Amino acid sequence: MKKDDLAEFQEDLQIFLIELDEILADTERNLVDLERSPDAALVQEVFRAMHTVKGGAATLGLDDAVEVTHTMESIMERVRSGEQELTSEMVDALFHVLDWLKMWKVSLEEHMDSPPAEDLIKEMQRFVLEPHTESAKVKTRPADGKHTLGEELNQKLDEYLSQNMPVYEVVVKFRPDADLLSVRCFQVFTLVSEAVDVIFSEPSVDEMESDDVGDVLTMYISCEDGGEMARQIAGSVGDVIEVSVTPYKPTNAPEAGRESPDATVKTSSLGRTVRVDVELLDFLMNMIGELVIDRTRLTQLASRLLVDKDTAVIGNELAALASHLQRTSQELQEGIMKARLLPLKNIFSKFPRMIRDLANRCGKQIDLEIRGENTELDRTVLEVIDDPLIHILRNAVDHGIETPEERRHMGKPERGKVILSAWHEENQVVIEITDDGAGMDPEALKRSAVNKGLVSVEEAGRLSEKEALELIFMPGFSTAKVATQVSGRGVGMDVVRTNLERINGHVEVRSRLGVGTTFTLKLPLTLAIMRALLVECSGCIYAIPTSSVEEAITVSKDGIQTIKGKPTLLVRGRIFPFVSLEGVLNDDPWAHQHGLQYAVLTRSNGEALALGVDDLIGEEEIVLKDMGKMLARLKGIAGATILPDGDPALILDVNRLL
Amino acid sequence: MSETRYFYEEDSEKGTERQIVAFALGSETYGVDISQVREIIPIQKIVPVPRAPDFVEGIINLRGKVIPVLDLRKHFGFEKKERDDEQKIVLAESHGESIGVIVDSVYSVLRIPEDSIEPPASVITGDDVGYISGIAKINDSLIVLLDLSQIISDAESRTLKEIDLASAVVK
Known part of the structure; x- marks a missing residue:
């Protein structure tokens, strides 16, 4: 490729990638809505979205993505023509396509190899080829699992997942001709198990000790860092030629491991580019124009000062100039600050899917309503509030909303509701997360804080209801169950509060037992x-x-x-x-x-x-x-x-x- | 926030009382009027501030706010002490400015009768006049009463003086 062609290709690719971001976010949301209530217009939109991606990928000669989107397009075509109904299982599979596209996008940006697509295409083709018979068999093993795991092991791993502890499959390949493979195997096993919780290994320790090993070691581990540490440790041992870490997916639908694609999106969703309104750019240009005029006047004054003796006149002009300069630079600064604003949509867009997956996993029915997603915030603020929002939303699903049975019992509608809304208020942006779930019991919070030794019984007794709710922000209050698997980062409500305070923001909580909980985040519009x-x-x-x-x-x-x-x-x-x-x-x-x-x-x-x-x-x-x-x-x-x-x-x- | 205002409590038999937070510094006992104390927190990571006066131990992050912390031991010329769990940071606020001071350990809140407090002898206070507001005698032991708001303004003017000195030297 000639240099110009390459540059042109890069430019087209850039535009395509920006577009892809929006398409993926919209499609994800459409699928969540479609699963809840079929809608021909949405089906059409998803179909068109895949068609667009396919077209873009084809123009750029990216064949693997063409194939993947093509299979998704065919499925949507069948749904559109009424040949097939959209089942929850199909939605899962379609989400896998979106996940794959996200990873694929990252691989393009990072100039890495595309993620493997064979298993995914196989999974998709099942729906196209045998539309009506497969559903019962589909999830007997992980869709892309390379090993058939014993039932007992599956149960054990699922147990970890059900406690919100992420499980990863780590496959370590050794040089087949290496000496003392069993020693290498044992080395990797020991080092990794010192760092993380190893649930199972193949070969087992006994087998390693009796020299009964091949050139592959498979481990199932549980850790909070997405398996990164295990990967590094294993990679540092001699004769290791490849280490792959994949999230383990549970045997029964819905599938877990959804967080890893979320994490991938996170790093790239805000990107390094900002779109700026042309009007704002014009304004900034005008301000720069003013500055240039000031600069010229300043030079003139300086040269007059050299010849002119009337310094008082020049002094006055200088003072006027200085005040003009101050005004201009201030407006310029405000303009630039505005250019840094991004709509909350950038981070809100992934939440419908996240809530859907989480709710499915907990066996709950939850609708997420989003309001005010076009409210704009400084991009740094946006980056900082992403994790806290994920954490609060997860809590709402995990602990807030009750199971359908419990809700029926309470006389509530079976479907729970989480409302995420944002609006401007004076010089602040307010984000509120409200659920109509069980609410928090101040007495239970006090007991829990006393049990954890955070407050004494007397202190707890003196706390008002409002103060008792504040206990959740104390370091050490969040139980292990709460503080896990937020995209692999363990955070508690104390970290949520600290992060927000770091950017001069604030978080408050209100809750009524049996009625629901509301978190209110108050954030500065712009920052120094x-x-x-x-x-x-x-x-x-x-x-x-x-x-x-x-x-x-x-x-x-x-x-x-x-x-x-x-x-x-x-x-x-x-x-x-x-x-x-x-x-x-x-x-x-x-x-x-x-x-x-x-x-x-x-x-x-x-x-x-x-x-x-x-x-x-x-x-x-x-x-x-x-x-x-x-x-x-x-x-x-x-x-x-x-x-x-x-x-x-x-x-x-x-x-x-x- | 609030100006320094002592908290008097009327008691018909004993006369007025003052509520103080008592703490240890070396072998001596000090007290600060409770209305000046905003919070008492455990010692935490203190980041040193170069070029600050030497009684400034550094800065801490208190819920998103950066607050200077003073070492009262250095302030009074006591010898240095290793950090331990007993030590606390007493947070005070005056004229909207917050500071923390490190103390060896915090005893309790004491009520002391107003008539047990004597003005300090100038030979003891020396230059520190102003922020030692009195000496209380309780059962033969002495409690030195400090006015933290004076320490804040004193520290401010000392910082400014040192800075002006430093820039004068440069010129």
């Missing part, structure tokens, strides 16, 4: 946000705004030269005095030079400066926090922020560091 490079220096983490960072480089010992005995780095012909950040902060810039691995190239007061640090942690969006009057004027320190792990960190003001 900046991008910053996080660096580590003698055990502390500092944030350096990227606006003052030119580059971060690795420092080798022989890369350092001296001028008058002072260390200096020569980077692409430019000279950077090399000081250690620790030294600078202790007002002794040339101290603490030893063992510095990295340098951050900056400009301090217009002069090049390389700051030596122990480690580069990465670039992140941070929220500026006030430190109070006492520390407000420290030289070289612009303020503080709170890191994702909850620790505070200082933000450096490079211009005033020295």
Whole structure:
């Protein structure tokens, strides 16, 4: 392919991928609705969506996706023509297609191999070829399972899943000609079982000890990190040529393992691109125009100052100019902040499917109603609230809504309802999650908190009903059952609250026993946000705004030269005095030079400066926090922020560091 | 938030009383009027702030707010102490500014009669005049009463002074 063609291909691909995101989100939602109530228009829409994806994939020559979408299209065609009814089982299978497309999309973005499609196509073809007879047999084993597991093992694994503990199948392949395969096998088994809970292994330990092994070791493990640790550990052992980790799916429908595709989508759903309204862009352009005019006026004034003696007149003009400049830059800032806004739809769109899968798994019937999904929020806020929302919604399904029998008993409709709504309120966005479930019992919460040793019996006795509800936000309150499997990240309500407070947000809860629970999230519309490079220096983490960072480089010992005995780095012909950040902060810039691995190239007061640090942690969006009057004027320190792990960190003001 | 306002309780027989939170610092006992104390929290991760005055131990994250924490031991020139579980951070608020102070351990809330409190001798307070508001004698033992709002404003002006000094040196 010629270079131009390649560039063009990349561009087309980019557009296709953005489109694909929307199509997948819409289709997922349509399928959830379709399953609840058949609707010819929706069937048509799903059909058309698959047709569009197929067309796009075909144009770009991506054959595997063409095949996959084609099978889904054929199924929808049969449904559309009335040849076949859409069963829950088919919806599951169609969801698998969407999951596959999501993984496929990620593989395209990351330039990786496409996920295997054979099993999926087989699964789909069953519905096309033998439409009426298969349903009973379909789920006797995992649709893509490579092993036929003993019934006992299946039960055991399902038990784990039913307790919301994710199970993964880890297949480790060794070099077939390796010596001492049984030792390698045992090594992997021991190391992995030290790190995670190994439920079952094939070959068993006995077999390993009696040398009865092949070149494949299969383990079923339970862990919270999506099997990543197991993968790394196994991969580090010699003679291992391949490690694959797949979520284990239970033998009985509905299938589990839905979280992993969610997780895949999560990383890419917000992407790095933002669509900006043309009007807003025009406005920003106008503001830049104003700035350019100001710049010209400033230059003129400066040259007049050199010849003109009437400084009072020039002073007045300068003051007027300064105030104009201030207004313009402020509007510019607000405009840019607006450009960062994204509709909540970006994260809400995956919830209908999530609720459906979760509800099926718990044997509950739940409708999710979404309101105000076009409400816009800063993208950083959006990223931060994603996990808390997932957590609260899961809780609503797990603990809020009762089973159909219980609901009937209570005189409630069998289908439970969860309402997720969002709206603007003054300078805030409010998101509310309401369920019409069992509600929380303040007395039960108090007992639980006392049992966990979080409050004493006397303290619990003094708590009002409202205060008792607040107990759920205490660290250590969330039971293990609650704090599992949110896309593999274990979080409790305390983490939910901490995360929201990090971005100046707030969460409250109201609940009435037997009537339901409401969580209210109040979020700032925009934030004092900046991008910053996080660096580590003698055990502390500092944030350096990227606006003052030119580059971060690795420092080798022989890369350092001296001028008058002072260390200096020569980077692409430019000279950077090399000081250690620790030294600078202790007002002794040339101290603490030893063992510095990295340098951050900056400009301090217009002069090049390389700051030596122990480690580069990465670039992140941070929220500026006030430190109070006492520390407000420290030289070289612009303020503080709170890191994702909850620790505070200082933000450096490079211009005033020295 | 609220200005410093002492909490007096009328008691017909004993006269007025003051409620204080008593805590240990070295071998001495200190007390702070309960109205100045917003919260008492366990010691947590304190991130040091370079270039801050040396009695500033660092900053903490209190529910999304960044709050400076002072080490009263350093403030009073006591010797350094290893961190232990007994130590607590007493959070105070004055004029909308919050600070935390590290204390060795918190005893309890005491009621002390107003007439057991004496003004401090200037030879003891030295430069610290203002934030030692009195000395209470309870059963032969002494409790030094602190005014945290004075400590906040004192710390502020000391920080500013040091900064101005530092920038003067640079120039």
